[in-house]
Amino acid sequence: MSGRLFVVGLGPGDPQLLTGEADAALSTADALYGYGPYLDRIPPRPGQARHPSDNRKEPERAAAALRCVAEGAQVAVVSGGDPGVFAMAAAICAEIEAGPPAWRSLDITIIPGITAMLAVAARVGAPLGHDFCVLSLSDNLKPWPLIERRLDAAAGAGFVIALYNPVSRARPWQLGAAFERLRRHLPAATPVVFGRAVGRADENVTVTTLDAAGAEAADMATLVIVGSPETRIILRPGRESLVYTPRAMPEASA
Amino acid sequence: MSGRLFVVGLGPGDPQLLTGEADAALSTADALYGYGPYLDRIPPRPGQARHPSDNRKEPERAAAALRCVAEGAQVAVVSGGDPGVFAMAAAICAEIEAGPPAWRSLDITIIPGITAMLAVAARVGAPLGHDFCVLSLSDNLKPWPLIERRLDAAAGAGFVIALYNPVSRARPWQLGAAFERLRRHLPAATPVVFGRAVGRADENVTVTTLDAAGAEAADMATLVIVGSPETRIILRPGRESLVYTPRAMPEASA
Numbered sequence: 001m002s003g004r005l006f007v008v009g010l011g012p013g014d015p016q017l018l019t020g021e022a023d024a025a026l027s028t029a030d031a032l033y034g035y036g037p038y039l040d041r042i043p044p045r046p047g048q049a050r051h052p053s054d055n056r057k058e059p060e061r062a063a064a065a066l067r068c069v070a071e072g073a074q075v076a077v078v079s080g081g082d083p084g085v086f087a088m089a090a091a092i093c094a095e096i097e098a099g100p101p102a103w104r105s106l107d108i109t110i111i112p113g114i115t116a117m118l119a120v121a122a123r124v125g126a127p128l129g130h131d132f133c134v135l136s137l138s139d140n141l142k143p144w145p146l147i148e149r150r151l152d153a154a155a156g157a158g159f160v161i162a163l164y165n166p167v168s169r170a171r172p173w174q175l176g177a178a179f180e181r182l183r184r185h186l187p188a189a190t191p192v193v194f195g196r197a198v199g200r201a202d203e204n205v206t207v208t209t210l211d212a213a214g215a216e217a218a219d220m221a222t223l224v225i226v227g228s229p230e231t232r233i234i235l236r237p238g239r240e241s242l243v244y245t246p247r248a249m250p251e252a253s254a
Numbered sequence: 255m256s257g258r259l260f261v262v263g264l265g266p267g268d269p270q271l272l273t274g275e276a277d278a279a280l281s282t283a284d285a286l287y288g289y290g291p292y293l294d295r296i297p298p299r300p301g302q303a304r305h306p307s308d309n310r311k312e313p314e315r316a317a318a319a320l321r322c323v324a325e326g327a328q329v330a331v332v333s334g335g336d337p338g339v340f341a342m343a344a345a346i347c348a349e350i351e352a353g354p355p356a357w358r359s360l361d362i363t364i365i366p367g368i369t370a371m372l373a374v375a376a377r378v379g380a381p382l383g384h385d386f387c388v389l390s391l392s393d394n395l396k397p398w399p400l401i402e403r404r405l406d407a408a409a410g411a412g413f414v415i416a417l418y419n420p421v422s423r424a425r426p427w428q429l430g431a432a433f434e435r436l437r438r439h440l441p442a443a444t445p446v447v448f449g450r451a452v453g454r455a456d457e458n459v460t461v462t463t464l465d466a467a468g469a470e471a472a473d474m475a476t477l478v479i480v481g482s483p484e485t486r487i488i489l490r491p492g493r494e495s496l497v498y499t500p501r502a503m504p505e506a507s508a
Contacts, residue, residue: 129344
């Protein structure tokens with residue numbers, strides 16, 4: 001039997017947000033590879049091996065999965081959200097490029113998933129309804145001055161901004177510094193959304209404004225959306241507010 | 255019975271890329287509202303009314319659906335892809351904000367979907383594996399000089415760029431002008447992906463470079479991804495090339 005690799009997006013955590021294609025790939029795999037807490041979301045199946053690994057070990061996990069596929073197995077590597085957004089699909093590609101030539105002949109299928117920003121946006125309205133930028137705040141893999149330059153460019157040009165990896169134990173100050181940077185460009189009343197663990201038991205989504213936004217509202221599982229000057233908050237009596245960015249721009253903004 | 259509105263993302267078109275949550279909402283609705291070709295993707299159900307409308311009629315469609323919910327119906331408004339990305343969720347919010355106060359009390363649930371850029375990226379590898387911007391090229395709703403300014407900001411700061419609504423019959427020159435603009439900032443060899451109708455019978459995904467990219471390769475159903483200077487193409491004998499943007503930046507790029 002010839003091997004096959006599925007790189008599967010699990011979505012934000014609620015099994016109802018998994019696609020049919022992802023479910024099918026998970027059910028046919030001989031072996032699953034992934035960050036332990038992501039594997040824990042998948043019901044066990046008899047005869048299916050599981051290889052959990054730490055979330056800092058993505059290159060090693062990708063290489064291990066590719067070796068297993070090269071030996072003829074059907075393998076699924078899982079990512080939370082979408083595997084193509086700051087996740088395993090790029091790690092797999094990097095290992096294929098750097099690895100033995102035979103890995104370039106392997107059968108690879110990437111299965112998209114609901115990435116965190118889409119799930120968080122859906123909870124509050126449509127903050128990503130107009131042009132937006134998506135930025136990882138982790139400076140483990142890129143220098144902080146480049147992140148600052150990108151925040152300046154995005155806010156200066158009127159993009160809404162979705163921030164992945166806002167904080168971690170090893171990166172406690174970056175989100176606060178990003179808010180400070182964005183306050184140079186954006187009005188104090190710019191809406192900010194903190195979305196944590198959407199669709200899971202510990203979900204917590206809050207809406208605030210840029211002047212009031214503090215890094216302590218986020219943890220590793222949080223996705224932050226900072227609006228543009230066009231982003232609006234609709235107050236609703238007895239219901240959560242809606243946050244949205246209109247598709248139509250006033251001509252004066254040009 | 256009190257009304258309820260679901261704003262449902264259908265994903266790129268393959269029913270296998272629908273989430274369980276979207277499927278459940280579509281099955282319980284009394285009435286469906288949407289652009290005709292999107293409604294055509296949904297199997298008919300006895301007793302479920304369908305209200306197709308033109309794709310330029312989003313505000314009217316949103317208002318009609320909200321009136322129906324206010325009368326007590328369970329209504330689903332559908333979008334291709336994700337409803338929060340250049341789609342119906344923002345139109346619904348805008349009508350709620352402008353409409354009768356009673357609409358603010360309505361029960362609204364937005365159900366995310368696989369948006370086109372995630373589906374296209376998955377087909378070719380991981381072009382969105384690092385920081386990226388998402389931009390509609392339609393100048394129906396915003397002035398063209400603002401689009402140019404955003405292209406400059408995004409390319410100048412090293413973001414990968416996903417372009418929605420690249421061309422239409424009424425907007426034939428915008429994509430060519432965008433490529434011209436991006437050539438000021440980006441190397442000739444920058445990878446460009448054209449992804450059309452992923453998961454549907456007429457799917458067509460091609461990879462080229464910025465110097466060779468032409469607007470004639472795109473139509474209304476195409477999503478275009480323009481890489482950053484870090485985006486790479488991996489040639490694979492006997493298989494389609496992979497395109498990916500590494501998560502790790504060389505220090506020299508700072």
